[in-house]
Amino acid sequence: DTAVSQTPKYLVTQMGNDKSIKCEQNLGHDTMYWYKQDSKKFLKIMFSYNNKELIINETVPNRFSPKSPDKAHLNLHINSLELGDSAVYFCASSTSTGGGGETQYFGPGTRLLVL
Template sequence: DTAVSQTPKYLVTQMGNDKSIKCEQNLGHDTMYWYKQDSKKFLKIMFSYNNKELIINETVPNRFSPKSPDKAHLNLHINSLELGDSAVYFCASSQVSGGGGNTIYFGEGSWLTVV
């Protein structure tokens, strides 16, 4: 039973399109995240939500819009996709916010390729 699941796992799309990635966690956690991992494997925080409220937006372009309908779901919508958006996007969750040694549980990633 997958703890953090995200769909789709693979997505190939053309520049200018709009796409969404969905994420669900069944761990009962209060905090969810979106991380972006680039081609050099650098994992960078994009957004953090606690109980459906946005608490971190790491200067991500406003083409990226997260939506949290409830604390078990955090979806990512991307408008007007650009080549530089190609990356692996990881959804994650933790019981409380990620500082203080709390474990963050990651999904398997969504591999986005913009052509």
């Protein structure tokens, strides 16, 4: 009964390739997020969707494109992968728009390595 699941868990690919990461939550939450955690463990928000609408779009290269087919899914597509994209990508969800007081539930992460 995984609350927030991500696939794949590991992704090793060559520079220049295009790849997608999928996320699903079965908590009935309205809001989903993508975070990037770098090698220094700093967790930085990339995108957030509330009921399939984009509400947070941080300064992220436009090679990254999120897609939310329904409020239980938020996928992340990355075009023309670069070495600097290597990181752990976490999907998360919360009951509303997050911020102060809202618990965010995280998936297990996708470890992306670009060679």
